[in-house]
Amino acid sequence: MSDEHEPRLCDSALVRAFDFLGKRWNGIILGSLLNGPASFSELRRGVVGISDSVLSERLVELSRAGLVTRRVDEGPPVAVSYTLTDAGLGLLPALRELTVWSSANLPVA
Amino acid sequence: MSDEHEPRLCDSALVRAFDFLGKRWNGIILGSLLNGPASFSELRRGVVGISDSVLSERLVELSRAGLVTRRVDEGPPVAVSYTLTDAGLGLLPALRELTVWSSANLPVA
DNA sequence: AGCGTTACTTTGTTTTTACTAGTCTCTTTG
DNA sequence: CAAAGAGACTAGTAAAAACAAAGTAACGCT
Numbered sequence: 001m002s003d004e005h006e007p008r009l010c011d012s013a014l015v016r017a018f019d020f021l022g023k024r025w026n027g028i029i030l031g032s033l034l035n036g037p038a039s040f041s042e043l044r045r046g047v048v049g050i051s052d053s054v055l056s057e058r059l060v061e062l063s064r065a066g067l068v069t070r071r072v073d074e075g076p077p078v079a080v081s082y083t084l085t086d087a088g089l090g091l092l093p094a095l096r097e098l099t100v101w102s103s104a105n106l107p108v109a
Numbered sequence: 110m111s112d113e114h115e116p117r118l119c120d121s122a123l124v125r126a127f128d129f130l131g132k133r134w135n136g137i138i139l140g141s142l143l144n145g146p147a148s149f150s151e152l153r154r155g156v157v158g159i160s161d162s163v164l165s166e167r168l169v170e171l172s173r174a175g176l177v178t179r180r181v182d183e184g185p186p187v188a189v190s191y192t193l194t195d196a197g198l199g200l201l202p203a204l205r206e207l208t209v210w211s212s213a214n215l216p217v218a
Numbered sequence: 219a220g221c222g223t224t225a226c227t228t229t230g231t232t233t234t235t236a237c238t239a240g241t242c243t244c245t246t247t248g
Numbered sequence: 249c250a251a252a253g254a255g256a257c258t259a260g261t262a263a264a265a266a267c268a269a270a271g272t273a274a275c276g277c278t
Contacts, residue, residue, distance in 0.1 A: 011140060014204060015157075017211035018136040024235075027127040031120060040256050048124075051236055056257060065215075077244060080256065087214040094210050095123060097203035102126035105196040106174075133234095133266075149225050160267050165226060186275060189225065 020065060025050050025058050030088060031095055033068060037083040062088075129174065134159050134167055139197060140204055142177060146192040171197075 021027045025047060032038065032046040044055055059082060062068040067088035073079045084091075130136045134156060141147065141155040153164055168191060171177040176197035182188045193200075 011208055013208045013211040013215070014140045015137055016215045016217075017207045018130075018140075020215075021127075021130060021207070022133045022136050024131045027131050028124055031123045031127075041254080044256095051238090052257070053238095053259085054236065057235095067214075078255080090210050090214050094203060094206035097206050098126045098130070099120055099122045101199050101203050102122040105176075105199050106122070106125045106129075108125075150223080153225095158267095160269095161226070162228080162268090163266060166266095187224080 020062075020067070023058075025054060026062065027095075029055070029058055029062065030067065030084070030091055033082060033084045033088065034092060034095065037071075037081045039079060039081050043082065067091075129171075129176075132167075134163060135171065136204075138164070138167055138171065139176065139193070139200055142191060142193045142197065143201060143204065146180075146190045148188060148190050152191065176200075 069083045071081050178192045180190050
């Protein structure tokens with residue numbers, strides 16, 4: 001019994017990547033933040049279709065994962081802004097490839 | 110009122126990409142198929158944690174999207190194999206970038 | 219005949235995700 | 249100054265997705 005026909009296992013690093021990116025909205029939130037820091041309501045407008053509560057939840061997750069930073073500017077008009085960390089910025093090449101692929105292979109409709 | 114401070118909109122091609130990749134399992138299924146064609150049960154073994162019904166559903170979706178092909182070999186021992194189409198194969202560079210990023214930025218734990 | 223494998227489909231439950239409202243702190247407007 | 253609005257969330261509940269387990273059906277192995 002030496003013929004362990006190895007299962008067509010997906011690379012474990014890729015599996016870890018999709019723990020995040022395979023959850024709805026996460027990829028789009030990160031993609032929006034690639035254009036620079038944004039506030040909660042800017043993100044809500046940029047990520048079309050997301051609800052307040054889900055956006056809030058996702059931002060907590062992404063912060064805990066070390067991909068985005070939440071910075072609070074005690075104004076007085078208290079302003080919160082979300083920024084990509086270096087780890088988050090590192091996604092740029094991957095998301096660019098994804099964009100290229102999508103343009104070439106996914107119909108606009 | 111010309112100062113429409115443009116919403117930090119995410120690129121629409123990227124949004125379309127995450128219509129697929131932002132659904133649980135899709136990225137991992139496609140990643141598994143990058144290693145070559147596989148049968149239903151090979152995929153079930155390769156995509157750790159997925160259930161039969163969801164795998165079945167996802168394969169139909171991916172077929173309809175033109176990313177994978179379902180080929181039936183009427184044996185007699187009837188065998189079904191799933192393969193990436195050219196569109197699916199086009200994901201290779203993006204998934205490779207994602208793997209690199211994940212290795213560098215996501216903790217193994 | 220009886221058990222195992224492939225390839226799914228069906229059913230019922232649990233987990234996720236989403237939507238609607240509401241809170242609280244300022245800021246702007248009359 | 250009071251009312252209305254924006255920003256940043258939180259809570260409660262409803263809808264959607266995923267899961268596990270079982271069932272179906274055709275074949276192969278012993």
